Amino acid sequence: MSTRIADTFAACAKAGRPALGIFTMAGDPDLETGLAILKALPAAGADMIEFGMPFSDPMADGPGVQAAGLRALRAGQTLNKTLAMVAEFRKGNDTTPVVLMGYYNPIYSHGVDAFLEDALAAGVDGLIVVDLPPEEDSELCLPALGAGLNFIRLATPTTDDQRLPMVLRNTSGFVYYVSMTGITGAAIKSHAAVGAAVKRIKGHTALPVAVGFGIKTADDAARVGRDADGVVVGTAVCNAVANSLADGRATAGTVGAVTALVRDLAAGARRARS
Amino acid sequence: MTDTDGAATRANSFRTGPDEDGRFGIFGGRYVAETLMPLIRDLETAYFAAKDDPAFIAEMAELRTHYAGRPSPLYFAARLSEHLGGARVYLKREELNHTGSHKINNTLGQILLARRMGKRRIIAETGAGQHGVATATVCAKFDLPCVVFMGATDVERQRPNVLRMQMLGAEVRPVTAGAGTLKDAMNEALRDWVTNVETTYYLIGTAAGPHPYPLMVRDFQKIIGEEIRAQMQAAEGRLPDALVACVGGGSNAIGTFYDFLDEPSVRIYGAEAGGHGIEVENGHAASMTGGRPGVLHGNRTYLLQDADGQILEGHSISAGLDYPGVGPEHSFLHDKKRVTYVPITDKEALEAFQLLTRLEGIIPALESAHGLAQVMKLAPTMRKDETIVLCLSGRGDKDVDSVGRYLGMNA
Numbered sequence: 001m002s003t004r005i006a007d008t009f010a011a012c013a014k015a016g017r018p019a020l021g022i023f024t025m026a027g028d029p030d031l032e033t034g035l036a037i038l039k040a041l042p043a044a045g046a047d048m049i050e051f052g053m054p055f056s057d058p059m060a061d062g063p064g065v066q067a068a069g070l071r072a073l074r075a076g077q078t079l080n081k082t083l084a085m086v087a088e089f090r091k092g093n094d095t096t097p098v099v100l101m102g103y104y105n106p107i108y109s110h111g112v113d114a115f116l117e118d119a120l121a122a123g124v125d126g127l128i129v130v131d132l133p134p135e136e137d138s139e140l141c142l143p144a145l146g147a148g149l150n151f152i153r154l155a156t157p158t159t160d161d162q163r164l165p166m167v168l169r170n171t172s173g174f175v176y177y178v179s180m181t182g183i184t185g186a187a188i189k190s191h192a193a194v195g196a197a198v199k200r201i202k203g204h205t206a207l208p209v210a211v212g213f214g215i216k217t218a219d220d221a222a223r224v225g226r227d228a229d230g231v232v233v234g235t236a237v238c239n240a241v242a243n244s245l246a247d248g249r250a251t252a253g254t255v256g257a258v259t260a261l262v263r264d265l266a267a268g269a270r271r272a273r274s
Numbered sequence: 275m276t277d278t279d280g281a282a283t284r285a286n287s288f289r290t291g292p293d294e295d296g297r298f299g300i301f302g303g304r305y306v307a308e309t310l311m312p313l314i315r316d317l318e319t320a321y322f323a324a325k326d327d328p329a330f331i332a333e334m335a336e337l338r339t340h341y342a343g344r345p346s347p348l349y350f351a352a353r354l355s356e357h358l359g360g361a362r363v364y365l366k367r368e369e370l371n372h373t374g375s376h377k378i379n380n381t382l383g384q385i386l387l388a389r390r391m392g393k394r395r396i397i398a399e400t401g402a403g404q405h406g407v408a409t410a411t412v413c414a415k416f417d418l419p420c421v422v423f424m425g426a427t428d429v430e431r432q433r434p435n436v437l438r439m440q441m442l443g444a445e446v447r448p449v450t451a452g453a454g455t456l457k458d459a460m461n462e463a464l465r466d467w468v469t470n471v472e473t474t475y476y477l478i479g480t481a482a483g484p485h486p487y488p489l490m491v492r493d494f495q496k497i498i499g500e501e502i503r504a505q506m507q508a509a510e511g512r513l514p515d516a517l518v519a520c521v522g523g524g525s526n527a528i529g530t531f532y533d534f535l536d537e538p539s540v541r542i543y544g545a546e547a548g549g550h551g552i553e554v555e556n557g558h559a560a561s562m563t564g565g566r567p568g569v570l571h572g573n574r575t576y577l578l579q580d581a582d583g584q585i586l587e588g589h590s591i592s593a594g595l596d597y598p599g600v601g602p603e604h605s606f607l608h609d610k611k612r613v614t615y616v617p618i619t620d621k622e623a624l625e626a627f628q629l630l631t632r633l634e635g636i637i638p639a640l641e642s643a644h645g646l647a648q649v650m651k652l653a654p655t656m657r658k659d660e661t662i663v664l665c666l667s668g669r670g671d672k673d674v675d676s677v678g679r680y681l682g683m684n685a
Contacts (some may be wrong), residue, residue: 066451
């Protein structure tokens with residue numbers, strides 16, 4: 001099992017700040033620009049990268065992430081290309097964790113064993129698969145853990161104390177707390193409730209807890225990052241890409257739009273506990 | 275040796291699924307986001323408690339008889355049989371149910387369940403609008419707010435049903451994502467459900483989705499086959515020789531087939547949407563004939579997908595069959611070769627639509643016309659003392675505009 005995720009959370013904790021996770025959709029808006037964005041993220045302040053595997057039917061995603069996935073698919077993105085992008089990224093970066101995030105069918109279609117082998121070879125550190133709850137652990141979670149990849153589980157406001165141990169049992173790397181009952185890009189209704197939920201989960205596990213869904217701005221990152229070990233931003237990143245395009249195509253400003261946003265978010269994360 | 279015999283009997287039965295994990299062989303399961311899992315587990319508990327509760331059973335029986343109008347007739351189609359020149363063809367008249375299709379069987383059951391669970395808001399997806407209408411109907415009757423997600427393409431081609439839903443008090447939300455058909459409507463319904471999970475009951479219309487939906491919908495629809503058995507006994511004094519039903523998600527089909535799965539003398543056929551032809555890339559919606567197993571909308575099942583596991587939109591003239599997946603129990607029955615699934619093209623369905631209309635004075639839904647097209651192929655190959663029962667799952671009033679356009683009729 002790679003130690004990049006554990007090392008990253010430990011280093012951020014030592015620095016007294018939450019880890020900043022940045023979600024970007026692989027191949028959005030095209031392969032070349034997507035790769036440039038990926039490579040630029042660590043220097044802009046991303047501590048961890050959640051790399052979206054585009055899927056035609058993203059049932060837990062709001063319009064921002066849906067559109068990013070569609071742009072990538074229309075530009076010809078495939079799972080093999082996504083894995084190749086990670087391998088290319090690893091040539092210049094051996095410390096920033098990369099967690100693949102998406103839905104199960106493209107992985108199932110690729111073949112679970114082949115996928116795990118290819119992901120490990122590419123330098124992937126973990127997986128987040130939205131439509132694989134603990135009830136389906138035998139599909140991918142257990143094989144992934146056996147192969148040496150972290151399997152990061154989502155916990156949600158509907159995951160009560162009775163269910164939480166089941167959700168945490170085969171989770172590794174960190175726990176991803178979904179801040180709301182809703183889809184990506186919606187708004188957090190109560191920051192106090194999110195903070196309380198993070199504390200509740202930390203009462204059940206020694207793993208770091210990162211919060212995602214609904215964190216859009218540096219201020220959001222600062223507020224949520226007070227209690228959480230990590231904050232994840234996705235929709236805002238996808239929207240930054242979308243807003244930089246001209247006629248649906250990348251412009252000279254696309255990569256810069258993302259890195260500017262990430263720098264701002266990183267500043268927010270750094271002041272979370274000051 | 276009783277145990278061994280029992281195990282052998284079960285092993286030979288096609289009616290043992292789903293298991294406790296919601297699986298029919300490798301198909302089915304519960305592939306949903308964690309946010310929904312606690313609710314899915316609650317739903318399973320609530321359903322198992324309800325289905326054996328005498329009060330629930332009595333309320334369902336009362337509603338089926340006096341509200342839906344069951345039992346639906348089994349009608350001997352004399353002119354159609356004579357025209358086809360082979361087997362005697364019977365029509366199970368599900369289109370005579372209240373709301374005009376078999377969909378009311380399921381929505382009555384699920385609305386009672388939603389009430390027992392204390393849910394205050396109902397959402398549904400719909401393709402042809404038949405399930406949407408049946409859902410809007412029970413929501414009106416039980417005074418619950420109702421939102422129906424419907425692909426924008428389907429809103430256009432099934433306009434009469436949109437108006438019916440609106441008149442019944444439902445809000446119809448057109449979905450413009452993807453091709454604007456049933457798959458996209460289901461995605462959007464799932465997104466709404468994740469957002470409003472505490473208050474909202476998702477009333478799925480077909481025998482697909484995460485466990486326990488495929489089981490529950492089958493249980494509410496299996497009365498179709500149970501009635502066919504009794505009615506054929508009365509009419510012919512024996513079992514039918516063949517059963518035919520159309521398969522989109524497959525709720526009328528599983529309801530028709532289930533009671534006969536362990537009757538080896540009964541041949542069973544499911545008519546899938548062959549669209550422009552099974553050989554046309556992305557030009558059909560025949561997931562079993564033209565797809566391969568994958569995971570979508572909460573279950574593993576046969577899916578239309580590309581080499582990379584991206585789901586295809588598919589195509590069918592019939593909005594109700596225009597879906598890239600199928601209920602998991604059908605995938606199981608396909609793999610076990612218990613049911614023969616055949617593709618029927620748009621053209622064949624249109625011909626069947628016109629034939630039944632002219633010969634019997636019954637305008638079938640375009641969905642049901644796919645089943646009828648299979649009957650037209652099958653009946654001439656059978657003896658005149660053999661019988662076929664077709665589930666006439668819905669009436670075609672909703673389709674007259676679009677069929678008129680296809681046929682070049684000027685209104």
